[in-house]
Structure formats: structure tokens, C-alpha cells
Amino acid sequence: MEFFAKIKSALKKTSNHIALSISGRRAGHDLAQGIEEALIMADVGVAVAAELSRKVTEEKFSRDTTDEDIKLFLANEIALLLAPYQSNFFQQLSIPPHSTTDNTQHLSSTTNPHIMLMIGVNGNGKTTTLAKITHMLKQSHHRPLLVAADTFRAAAVDQLRYWANYISCDFSCAPDGADAAGLVFQSIKNAKSNGNDLVLIDTAGRLQNRDDLLAELEKIKKVIKKIDAAIPLTTILILDGITGQAAHGQVDVFLNKIGVDGIIVTKLDGTAKGGAIVSLVQKYKIPVFAIGVGEGIDDLKPFNVLEYARSLVGH
Ligand SMILES: Nc1nc2c(ncn2[C@@H]2O[C@H](COP(=O)(O)OP(=O)(O)OP(=O)(O)O)[C@@H](O)[C@H]2O)c(=O)[nH]1
Ligand SMILES: [Mg+2]
Incomplete structure (x- = not known):
């Protein structure tokens, strides 16, 4: 399995809750609140969950926005928070x-x-x-x-x-x-x-x-x-x-x-x-x-x- 597919499948237990919180809006559940709860369950921390939930509210997603679009929006926001810690x-x-051409550089x-x-x-x-x-x-x-x-x-x-x-x-x-x-x-x-x-x-x-x-x-x-x-x-x-x-x-x-x-x-x-x-x-x-x-x-x-x-x- 390629790298990304492996990570995605490993994190499925975590991502399932978030996916449900997004699809739940069609059953009348509040999107931002559902996402906040799912993120707290995923252990991102209360403050980050609240911050992301606020961003979702501000974004005012229309009825036509797909679940995948909302996921991508969230992923990008999370990636922005994490970017400074990419190593x-x-x-x-x-x-x-030993890729160097300088042969003297041996240990x-x-x-x-x-x-x-x-x-x-x-x-x-x-x-x-x-x-x-x-x-x-x-x-x-x-x-x-x-x-x-x-x-x-x-x-x-x-x-x-x-x-x-x-x-x-x-x-x-x-x-x-x-x-x-x-x-x-x-x-x-x-x-x-x-x-x-x-x-x-x-x-x-x-x-x-x-x-x-x-x-x-x-x-x-x-x-x-x-x-x-x-x-x-x-x-x-x-x-x-x-x-x-x-x-x-x-x-x-x-x-x-x-x-x-x-x-x-x-x-x-x-x-x-x-x-x-x-x-x-x-x-x-x-x-x-x-x-x-x-x-x-x-x-x-x-x-x-x-x-x-x-x-x-x-x-
Ligand atoms: N599913 C899963 N199991 C893992 C992962 N990493 C380690 N394990 C398992 O966790 C168990 C403990 O791993 P070890 O590497 O022995 O842990 P340790 O920190 O060296 O343990 P001590 O030496 O007792 O302190 C083993 O059964 C590993 O196979 C992982 O990423 N996923
Ligand atoms: Mg050990």
C-alpha cells in the first residue's frame, strides 16, 4: 500500500467520527457544533476544536458544498496549525x-x-x-x-x-x-x-x-x-x-x-x-x-x- 493510503486507513477510527459529524448536517445537526464535538473526541484539544469550529461557522458553507469540500477545508486549516512542526x-x-564524489570523506x-x-x-x-x-x-x-x-x-x-x-x-x-x-x-x-x-x-x-x-x-x-x-x-x-x-x-x-x-x-x-x-x-x-x-x-x-x-x- 502506498504511504498516504496506509496513513489514511490507519487513522480511519479517528476520521470516521469527523465524517459522521459532516454528513450529519443533512439530518439537521449543526455542522460547526458536530465538528467541534468530533474533534474533541479525536483529542485535538478543546481550544483547537473550538477554533476550527468557529472557522467552519465563518465559512458559511452552502447547501451545495459537498462533504469532501468541507473535509478539505478542515484538513487545510489543521495543516496550517501544524506546519511549523513539520520536520x-x-x-x-x-x-x-556516501553520495558525495569526494572519496576522502569516509568515516x-x-x-x-x-x-x-x-x-x-x-x-x-x-x-x-x-x-x-x-x-x-x-x-x-x-x-x-x-x-x-x-x-x-x-x-x-x-x-x-x-x-x-x-x-x-x-x-x-x-x-x-x-x-x-x-x-x-x-x-x-x-x-x-x-x-x-x-x-x-x-x-x-x-x-x-x-x-x-x-x-x-x-x-x-x-x-x-x-x-x-x-x-x-x-x-x-x-x-x-x-x-x-x-x-x-x-x-x-x-x-x-x-x-x-x-x-x-x-x-x-x-x-x-x-x-x-x-x-x-x-x-x-x-x-x-x-x-x-x-x-x-x-x-x-x-x-x-x-x-x-x-x-x-x-x-
Ligand atoms: N499496531 C501497532 N503496534 C505497534 C506500533 N508500534 C509498536 N507497536 C507494538 O507495541 C508493542 C510494544 O512495542 P515495543 O517496541 O516493545 O515497546 P517498548 O517501548 O520498547 O516497550 P518496553 O521495552 O517494554 O518499554 C509491540 O507489540 C509492538 O508491536 C504501531 O505503530 N502500531
Ligand atoms: Mg523495548
Whole structure:
């Protein structure tokens, strides 16, 4: 299935309510009010829902306006709100790393790999998303190294090892219970000498109220910067789309305590609250790198504002 069709079908649970609120006007329901209620159910946030509803009222759609026209109007308005948070982080990394004609530009022990650190609470999809990212970037001829820095659970290491084998890329782990920051330090050193240009680090699920676990993440970040303060490090917060707006609490904690460069929202295929991305970016002004739309290795899509907005309203 092509990208857009996949996103549209993933967000169907969310867009169905909005479609009903639009078609409901023929049964005498108030269009703007119906849309406002449907948007609130989709978790876009009360303020955004009210604002969009006001715009619908102002637009004074005639009887001849089709449902599709109204959906497109809404999609465009939503896309305008989201536009500042469109990120091309993965698109940039998708440019083949050695496409340059300058043959001297090979990785050496002095070249820094790009580090990606996956963080987030238990079960949000960190490990799966890391595998999906690797799969996507490997197609652009990168040489990724996967680091199993979730040293709390043996099963977590096995899960990442499975993906590393599946994608056939380098993998690094430590014995059970070993120091995660120590593993990260050694893995990046190895990556530099082995010519890995990407290092993707999986971390253990955190309960947002466990300060000791958060402290470990801080330590991992410190260790990375100790290798070289100029090392490119991107910290990605993985959020579960099923949580909807309740994910705000998680963003608060990770943003303030660890620092986050961008978010990935997973499981948009299993939720009717797919609008939560709107409220998240409005509140935290944080870019969305990608969205997860299924369990398969191909089910990660770089975030595209217009595709997402159209899918949200089912246009
Ligand atoms: N439907 C769907 N399932 C997903 C998606 N992303 C992840 N999952 C599933 O969510 C479950 C948890 O994913 P993991 O990647 O293990 O989550 P995690 O954050 O690493 O979990 P911990 O290591 O326990 O903290 C798995 O069953 C995944 O297949 C998605 O976009 N859609
Ligand atoms: Mg995991």
C-alpha cells in the first residue's frame, strides 16, 4: 500500500467520527457544533476544536458544498496549525551518506556517527520503532549499529537482536544488569572504529515518576557528550497514540528532565484519538519526526503535515 493510503486507513477510527459529524448536517445537526464535538473526541484539544469550529461557522458553507469540500477545508486549516512542526529529520538522513564524489570523506576513528536515543515509557513502541527507523535508513545505504541499552530485561535484548538480524545490521549488547551508560560509551567507540555512521540506542521503558531511571538516561546523554561534545545526538521521545492527550504528562517529564528533539507517535492505527498530535505540538511546540501506523517493519512514515491532516478528517 502506498504511504498516504496506509496513513489514511490507519487513522480511519479517528476520521470516521469527523465524517459522521459532516454528513450529519443533512439530518439537521449543526455542522460547526458536530465538528467541534468530533474533534474533541479525536483529542485535538478543546481550544483547537473550538477554533476550527468557529472557522467552519465563518465559512458559511452552502447547501451545495459537498462533504469532501468541507473535509478539505478542515484538513487545510489543521495543516496550517501544524506546519511549523513539520520536520524533515528522516528525509535528510535518507540522502545516501556516501553520495558525495569526494572519496576522502569516509568515516574514520575521528568521524562522529549520528546518535539516536529512543526514550519513553513502557510499551510505547521504542524497540519496534527503532527497528523501523533502521530498516528505513538502511535502504539509503547507512551503516547502523543497534545498541541494546535496555539492560534491565533479557527479553528486551533478544527483541532488538532479532531485529538486528532481520535487518542485518550491527548489534551491541551487554550482560544482564550491566551499566547501560557504560555499554553506550563502548558501543560508540566501536562504531567510530568500525565505520558505523548511525548509532541507534534502545533504552528501558521508564515510568515517568521513577527518578532513578530518569537519572540513568541523563547519565547516558552525559557519557555520549563526553566522547565528543560535538557528536550529533538526537533524542527521540516515543509516545503511544492510544494514550491520546494523556501523553502530555509524559512529554512534560521527558522534555524537562532529559530534553527531547522530536517525537514519534506510534499505534495511530489502533486509536480513535489520532488527533492528539495536534494538541501535543500546539502545547509543546515540538517537531514530529514520524508516525507509527502498524506493527510491521514498514509501518513507520516520516511525518507529513498535509497527509496527516487529510487522513485525520478522512479526505
Ligand atoms: N499496531 C501497532 N503496534 C505497534 C506500533 N508500534 C509498536 N507497536 C507494538 O507495541 C508493542 C510494544 O512495542 P515495543 O517496541 O516493545 O515497546 P517498548 O517501548 O520498547 O516497550 P518496553 O521495552 O517494554 O518499554 C509491540 O507489540 C509492538 O508491536 C504501531 O505503530 N502500531
Ligand atoms: Mg523495548
